[in-house]
Amino acid sequence: MNSVQLLLIVGVGIAVTAVARRHRIEPGWVIVVLAAGASFIPGVPRLELESEFILAVVVPPLLYSATRGASLASFGANLRAIIYLGVVTVVLTAGVLGWLSSLLLPSIGLAAAFVLGTVLAPPDTITTVSHGDEIGLPQRTTSILTGESLVNDATALTLFTIAIAAVNGEHATWGGGFLAFLRNASIGLGIGAAFAIVAMIIRKRLGNPTLETVLVLLLPFTAFLVAEEAHASGILAVVAAAFWMSVNLTLDPKHQYPGGYRTRLQEEQVWKTLDFLLETFVFAYIGLQLKWVLDAPGLARTLTAAGVLLVAAIVFRMVAVFVLFGRWSLRHRRRERRAARDVYYRQMREARNARRGGEPLPPPTLKENVLVGWTGMRGILTLAAAAGIPEHTASGAPFPGRDAIQAIALIVTLGTLLIQGTTIGWLARRLRFDLTAERAAADRMRERGHRIVAEAAAEPAPDVDASFEAQRLALGLAVRNHEVTEEVARELIEDLDLRQAARHT
Known part of the structure; x- marks a missing residue:
């Protein structure tokens, strides 16, 4: 990919996003369609990226940014639903789609069919969550989907590694895979937390918003790459680092420091900009592959298999959600x-x-089950895993069905984006969620937060900056004492940061 293509992608992405948002349409899905059409323009070269580039450069910042806005308390409260979706459903989906692939493509063998199953298993719910307010998602649904997006990638990549090992003739078992997952997860979480602690110690001593922002931008890449070098979960390393940094630097009074508000305000805009650039690139990259997929040999069989697997992926997620949540209910x-x-x-x-601190959350409602079941769009991890399939096995033979697996991964990703991605907002509106009580509760929580801030502001302070720090301290203590939620505290802290910055301009 040359620099001119990259500039064109970004430029077109800006224009499409502006028009799509004006008409309340998800820009990413419009970019996918336009890029797919552009792939047929004569002379347009194929964009080909190494899987290591996608996994190491694109996935970590997107995942880190999504985790920054997640609530640790909501993650814990919805842990059961998150485990159901992020672990159990992914494992079952990989198994069902792998078995189905072995029937549709018998020539590639059972082990390679399960490689395809693991590639197609993890849904990408980050994009849906990022537009939750626009779509009209209930807060609990948003929390569940956010938590799922932070877990399912690690599960799928572990299964992918086991399936690749089976193709290479290694003895892989489900028990060994479970132990490998536990090992990868624990080491990955430890590495992410360790890098976050080091980053927090260094950040306080830099005293420069630009340097502090650069340090935080490096954190997801460093945590991911070091964890991968240690044969651990880079995905969970990024999640741990993001949780640790966002909770401690924003809400923990022990980790506040003078001038931190400037860095927080700058980081917020930097991450929004980076999210836009990476999401635009990812959606365009997906669409621009379509022409070359259709030019591949054995197209009829590949299209048939892709169509069946696309339907199976959508239907099975719905079934799994209703079965797992139904048993819970x-x-x-x-x-x-x-x-x-x-x-x-x-x-x-x-x-x-x-x-335990209160009544546990009840199982999701029927309407929530429908909405969660429909959010099964595949995304960049599916494409990255497909691109990461080696050309040859350990014996030197060509990897069975590699081209077909990559083509099916792209078609299923495009299909889910266009079928589910374009209809999720419509479905949320048709389900007519009554958010009146939820919004009223949020307003009451917000009012409580404002009272806490006002009381702290009324206390005498040596200067204006000390007063603002006291207000943030009061919010951090309120979160710790369960008086306000993390979401409300972050919203009020951002308001305090803006007001403090305004006093210094």
């Missing part, structure tokens, strides 16, 4: 009925909930 109703008739059981449950 059934157990919840049984416990409620037992609590209603058994006083001793009810007292035990109330005591346990009191120790």
